Amino acid sequence: xxxxxxxxxxxxxxxxxxxxxxxxxxxxxxxxxxxxxxxxxxxxxxxxxxxxxxxxxxxxxxxxxxxxxxxxxxxxxxxxxxxxxxxxxxxxxxxxxxxxxxxxxxxxxxxxxxxxxxxxxxxxxxxxxxxxxxxxxxxxxxxxxxxxxxxxxxxxxxxxxxxxxxxxxxxxxxxxxxxxxxxxxxxxxxxxxxxxxxxxxxxxxxxxxxxxxxxxxxxxxxx
Numbered sequence: 001x002x003x004x005x006x007x008x009x010x011x012x013x014x015x016x017x018x019x020x021x022x023x024x025x026x027x028x029x030x031x032x033x034x035x036x037x038x039x040x041x042x043x044x045x046x047x048x049x050x051x052x053x054x055x056x057x058x059x060x061x062x063x064x065x066x067x068x069x070x071x072x073x074x075x076x077x078x079x080x081x082x083x084x085x086x087x088x089x090x091x092x093x094x095x096x097x098x099x100x101x102x103x104x105x106x107x108x109x110x111x112x113x114x115x116x117x118x119x120x121x122x123x124x125x126x127x128x129x130x131x132x133x134x135x136x137x138x139x140x141x142x143x144x145x146x147x148x149x150x151x152x153x154x155x156x157x158x159x160x161x162x163x164x165x166x167x168x169x170x171x172x173x174x175x176x177x178x179x180x181x182x183x184x185x186x187x188x189x190x191x192x193x194x195x196x197x198x199x200x201x202x203x204x205x206x207x208x209x210x211x212x213x214x215x216x217x218x219x220x221x222x223x
């Protein structure tokens with residue numbers, strides 16, 4: 001009978017283990033994490049609470065603007081806006097021009113009649129518009145309606161579709177506010193819709209942090 005001797009196994013040396021290891025990187029000097037200013041948009045470590053609201057805000061024979069969703073946060077609320085422009089009897093050159101107009105974002109302080117304009121009228125008498133001029137470094141205490149950057153547009157030979165996010169801060173007072181829309185170049189005159197801000201503020205009270213301790217994170221003013 002043949003006897004097999006079992007020996008301790010030696011560690012397997014990989015072909016790639018002969019590569020010289022990289023020296024460790026020096027430890028970086030870390031800074032205290034601070035949230036960005038609230039005027040820039042919802043804080044990324046907060047989960048907003050949806051409000052049950054979606055509706056066509058305004059329409060004409062050429063264009064329609066809708067509110068797809070509203071999300072409430074501790075510092076404000078975010079409107080998800082969608083719009084569609086449909087072609088009627090425009091020649092190619094005119095349709096290309098409408099594409100350019102539909103892709104445009106109105107600059108602050110502009111009275112550009114071609115751009116889609118949104119605004120809010122609050123129950124305390126204050127207002128905010130997408131074309132209001134203010135300094136983002138020092139926005140003041142009044143309500144502000146800003147585009148934090150979430151937007152997109154696409155189109156073809158028959159329709160143009162667009163989406164945009166608009167951030168209102170601070171939270172509007174109860175009981176209601178009016179959302180106002182105007183886009184005269186596409187036949188949409190000033191249109192208004194009343195929104196229940198009591199429900200919006202209730203939703204904001206249920207917004208959540210990614211981690212509970214995030215509620216104590218410093219803001220940009222905590223220098």
